[in-house]
Amino acid sequence: MRFSILSIFLVHITPAAVAPCYDSSPVYPLPNLSHDIPELQDVFDSIGASLKQIVSDKAFDTSSFSVEVTSSQETLWSSHHTASERDNSRVGAETIDGRSVYRIASITKVFTVLGVLQQHAAGNLSLDDAITNYIEDLIALAQSDLINGLPNPTIVGLPPLPKKGLIHCYEYSGYHKPCTEKDMLDFIKGELPLFAPNQQSTYSNVAFNLLGLVLENVTGISYTDYVTSAIFKPTSMNSTTLEKPNDKFAVLPKGKNYWDVEEGVQRPTGGIYASSSDMSRFLRYVLTQYNGITSALNWINPLSFAAGGNSFYGMPWEIFRSSRILDRPTTFITKGGGVPGYFSYIILIPEYGLGVTILVGGELKLLKQIREAVTVPLLRAVDYVTMSQLAERYSGVYVSGNGSLNSSLTLAVDPDSRHGLVVREFISNGTDVLSSLLLRLALGDDADKSWRVQLIPTLLYRDELAQKGELWRMLVVLDRTGSEHGIWDDFCNTDVDQPRYAGKPLNEIVFWGNKEGHAVEAELSAFRVKLQRKPTVQQAGLKAQKTLENTNHQI
Numbered sequence: 001m002r003f004s005i006l007s008i009f010l011v012h013i014t015p016a017a018v019a020p021c022y023d024s025s026p027v028y029p030l031p032n033l034s035h036d037i038p039e040l041q042d043v044f045d046s047i048g049a050s051l052k053q054i055v056s057d058k059a060f061d062t063s064s065f066s067v068e069v070t071s072s073q074e075t076l077w078s079s080h081h082t083a084s085e086r087d088n089s090r091v092g093a094e095t096i097d098g099r100s101v102y103r104i105a106s107i108t109k110v111f112t113v114l115g116v117l118q119q120h121a122a123g124n125l126s127l128d129d130a131i132t133n134y135i136e137d138l139i140a141l142a143q144s145d146l147i148n149g150l151p152n153p154t155i156v157g158l159p160p161l162p163k164k165g166l167i168h169c170y171e172y173s174g175y176h177k178p179c180t181e182k183d184m185l186d187f188i189k190g191e192l193p194l195f196a197p198n199q200q201s202t203y204s205n206v207a208f209n210l211l212g213l214v215l216e217n218v219t220g221i222s223y224t225d226y227v228t229s230a231i232f233k234p235t236s237m238n239s240t241t242l243e244k245p246n247d248k249f250a251v252l253p254k255g256k257n258y259w260d261v262e263e264g265v266q267r268p269t270g271g272i273y274a275s276s277s278d279m280s281r282f283l284r285y286v287l288t289q290y291n292g293i294t295s296a297l298n299w300i301n302p303l304s305f306a307a308g309g310n311s312f313y314g315m316p317w318e319i320f321r322s323s324r325i326l327d328r329p330t331t332f333i334t335k336g337g338g339v340p341g342y343f344s345y346i347i348l349i350p351e352y353g354l355g356v357t358i359l360v361g362g363e364l365k366l367l368k369q370i371r372e373a374v375t376v377p378l379l380r381a382v383d384y385v386t387m388s389q390l391a392e393r394y395s396g397v398y399v400s401g402n403g404s405l406n407s408s409l410t411l412a413v414d415p416d417s418r419h420g421l422v423v424r425e426f427i428s429n430g431t432d433v434l435s436s437l438l439l440r441l442a443l444g445d446d447a448d449k450s451w452r453v454q455l456i457p458t459l460l461y462r463d464e465l466a467q468k469g470e471l472w473r474m475l476v477v478l479d480r481t482g483s484e485h486g487i488w489d490d491f492c493n494t495d496v497d498q499p500r501y502a503g504k505p506l507n508e509i510v511f512w513g514n515k516e517g518h519a520v521e522a523e524l525s526a527f528r529v530k531l532q533r534k535p536t537v538q539q540a541g542l543k544a545q546k547t548l549e550n551t552n553h554q555i
């Protein structure tokens, strides 16, 4: 009789277990990152030394850079370098610092999209509208035409052609005359789209010129006035402009550069001048607001695939996922920009509430080396700090206050496989739940495999108003043993919404904490039990964890 009831239960829970995932990538409650955490100080010292080493290469004698790392609250670290070889014919910023201004080129697109999202939220336009609602004559603009850059096209096998019939602005005018809206209208009437709408995505400059015109159309003010009043002012980006700033703040790399180029109608695609400390202010805004700008979307989510297995297009984010820094996937929400002389990058790592700005005046190769040298050690150190804080806040043994009830829960931060918080043991009323039929059956076909129970924060609260009672879910995750690894084992669609028991989710766990945010009580909702955290045990666990992490990652 007992088994037949369980069999019925089995029927109900099996569908949830169809696709158990090896790689359930956890979102943690955000770590509390501050500049005085010793592990972060250490990693910043070491990154600073790497950057010094990198710029000691003679190839970078004419390059300057600014790098800043920010949490969602404060700038954690910055490093600036002034090129040893300067342009003596023109004086720019004497010593590069957080206020020095670079051209951020295509990072401008982020501001253009933010403007469009704000206008959607204000009801002035809809993201579903056709562009022709706002620009009757749909226009486009050719950029990067080699006829303007190659003195002799026949050297690369191109036929010699006259410039007759082409537009007479921007690069076609030697940058003496920016393109106007009318120039573009006149030029491109007959152009065809690159792909059919919604068919395939690729990089586009034209799209953002168009969005800039849409913003002007719906707000009735210029693009420049709009982003200045609606974005730069409220985020205190007080060195950020679309007009060329005073040379005394300018990072002016030696040789050909775009400092003086007026982008005209192309301002929305690449026109902004900004400093690294302004970009940190902006990244803090994005880190705290990205899911609240409009109810239409979460701004940092991907919209379509890019080429390769690790890249995605957002709005206008360029998204990268890699398992090669930690041994599970990490997501980087980025946007890069480049014009001659200026190469820039912003990176958001939302899982940790982190933002990175890299601005280079000089060589593109330098930007790439800085990006690698900063992000890889930074992420490992921040993950270690996050895990330590997770252990401090949640790990240990939780027991029933009722002496006659044999119920307890043991939580630990998994030090080697880096899966965050896992359930080591769960005894309910004298029954070992992890080895009971309940969980075994939840695994269906995979019951013979090795697995763990991972805790996943939902970032919601039982009492949202008071922000009390953190709601988490337990998820059974298969361990990758290495022996057999099928192609489809990388497929990971999880179902966190598991079956209920008497109306309460079987896998829900609620943490009730003290003022410092440390858990003091764990409530297993379906089991109708609250267990109290023993204060002593987790300390030992944390130490062990620290030692292990240190050897793994040489922080």
Ligand SMILES: *[C@@H]1O[C@H](CO)[C@@H](O)[C@H](O)[C@H]1NC(C)=O
Residues within 6 Å of the ligand: 032, 033, 034, 036, 037, 516, 517
């Ligand atoms: C974050 O850490 C800082 C010190 O590093 C501390 O002063 C602050 O109270 C912490 N904040 C929270 C919310 O725990």
Ligand SMILES: *[C@@H]1O[C@H](CO)[C@@H](O)[C@H](O)[C@H]1NC(C)=O
Residues within 6 Å of the ligand: 132, 133, 134, 135, 136, 137, 216, 217, 218, 220
């Ligand atoms: C916006 O675009 C529409 C369609 O092209 C046009 O009729 C309208 O006059 C424009 N409004 C402004 C303020 O430019």
Ligand SMILES: *[C@@H]1O[C@H](CO)[C@@H](O)[C@H](O)[C@H]1NC(C)=O
Residues within 6 Å of the ligand: 118, 119, 122, 124, 217, 218, 219, 220
């Ligand atoms: C919406 O459009 C109107 C008129 O075009 C403009 O005055 C207003 O500022 C816009 N709203 C926002 C929030 O920008």
Ligand SMILES: *[C@@H]1O[C@H](CO)[C@@H](O)[C@H](O)[C@H]1NC(C)=O
Residues within 6 Å of the ligand: 236, 238, 239
């Ligand atoms: C810009 O803002 C920062 C921070 O609010 C302030 O310290 C700085 O003096 C301001 N700079 C200018 C030029 O107003």
Ligand SMILES: *[C@@H]1O[C@H](CO)[C@@H](O)[C@H](O)[C@H]1NC(C)=O
Residues within 6 Å of the ligand: 402, 403, 404, 405
């Ligand atoms: C303690 O647990 C026992 C056994 O489950 C139960 O009978 C009793 O009511 C509980 N006492 C309290 C105060 O919850």
Ligand SMILES: *[C@@H]1O[C@H](CO)[C@@H](O)[C@H](O)[C@H]1NC(C)=O
Residues within 6 Å of the ligand: 405, 429
């Ligand atoms: C504990 O299990 C016993 C049966 O073994 C049952 O009578 C009792 O109600 C259970 N108590 C709780 C709190 O689950």
Ligand SMILES: *[C@@H]1O[C@H](CO)[C@@H](O)[C@H](O)[C@H]1NC(C)=O
Residues within 6 Å of the ligand: 406, 427, 429, 430, 431, 432
């Ligand atoms: C509590 O239950 C577990 C699992 O059945 C058992 O191993 C343990 O001895 C029990 N503890 C007590 C104090 O009864």
